[in-house]
Amino acid sequence: MGLSLTILGCSGSYAEPGGACSGYLVRDGGTSLWLDCGPGTLGNLQRHVSLADLSAIVVSHHHPDHFGELPVAYNAVKWYLERETIPVIAPVSVREMADAMVGHDTSDVFDWRIVGSGDELSIDGLDLRFDLTEHSVECMAVEIGSGEEHIVYTADTSPGWDLEAFAAGADLLLGEASILEVQERPGMPHLSSRQLAERARAAGVSRLVITHVIPGNDPEAHLREAAAIYDGRIDIAEVGLTFEV
Numbered sequence: 001m002g003l004s005l006t007i008l009g010c011s012g013s014y015a016e017p018g019g020a021c022s023g024y025l026v027r028d029g030g031t032s033l034w035l036d037c038g039p040g041t042l043g044n045l046q047r048h049v050s051l052a053d054l055s056a057i058v059v060s061h062h063h064p065d066h067f068g069e070l071p072v073a074y075n076a077v078k079w080y081l082e083r084e085t086i087p088v089i090a091p092v093s094v095r096e097m098a099d100a101m102v103g104h105d106t107s108d109v110f111d112w113r114i115v116g117s118g119d120e121l122s123i124d125g126l127d128l129r130f131d132l133t134e135h136s137v138e139c140m141a142v143e144i145g146s147g148e149e150h151i152v153y154t155a156d157t158s159p160g161w162d163l164e165a166f167a168a169g170a171d172l173l174l175g176e177a178s179i180l181e182v183q184e185r186p187g188m189p190h191l192s193s194r195q196l197a198e199r200a201r202a203a204g205v206s207r208l209v210i211t212h213v214i215p216g217n218d219p220e221a222h223l224r225e226a227a228a229i230y231d232g233r234i235d236i237a238e239v240g241l242t243f244e245v
């Protein structure tokens with residue numbers, strides 16, 4: 001199978017009933033990345049790949065809904081799995097928070113690859129590129145590519161980040177739209193469906209997957225609001241869905 005994205009959790013900020021916070025699985029051939037490890041996503045991850053076989057963990061930022069299960073993964077690898085270390089790619093604040101939560105230096109298990117804005121690296125044939133978004137803490141958007149195909153994940157961002165520059169020409173944009181236009185207000189560290197769709201259109205992305213919708217909002221309303229602006233294919237993220245790029 002080529003480059004693909006599987007939704008492990010997609011609730012915005014906190015889990016909807018029976019749901020999970022932010023987490024995704026990006027696969028290409030035998031390479032697999034757990035992209036954000038929000039609460040509820042470790043269980044869903046293992047429906048597809050075991051932690052023992054995972055290539056790396058990528059974490060956008062240290063907000064609990066995006067990274068809360070990283071300390072849990074530490075214990076799983078440390079005590080129970082047939083592997084000694086696992087690469088973790090993240091901004092430095094994620095490492096600091098993980099060390100604090102575990103209670104000591106986690107580098108015996110986590111092979112930390114600290115990234116900043118503009119950094120690029122490769123994991124088992126997948127190329128990653130990072131860009132700092134505009135959020136309430138240091139947060140990295142990431143482009144994940146294999147040859148000609150690229151997925152861009154916005155992580156969390158307010159409207160001030162230049163999404164269209166970073167995502168230009170992406171084959172699939174996994175974009176956060178926590179709220180609807182009527183819920184926009186100054187200082188909101190997230191996008192509305194309207195704001196995401198305008199940027200997806202400007203970036204010329206081939207396909208849009210809307211995620212991080214807050215519990216209680218109607219996903220169909222998010223879809224309609226975006227479809228009035230962006231005329232490419234749009235899907236709403238749902239746990240268990242896989243999108244092939």
Ligand SMILES: [Zn+2]
Nearest residue numbers: 061063135156
């Ligand atoms: Zn956040």
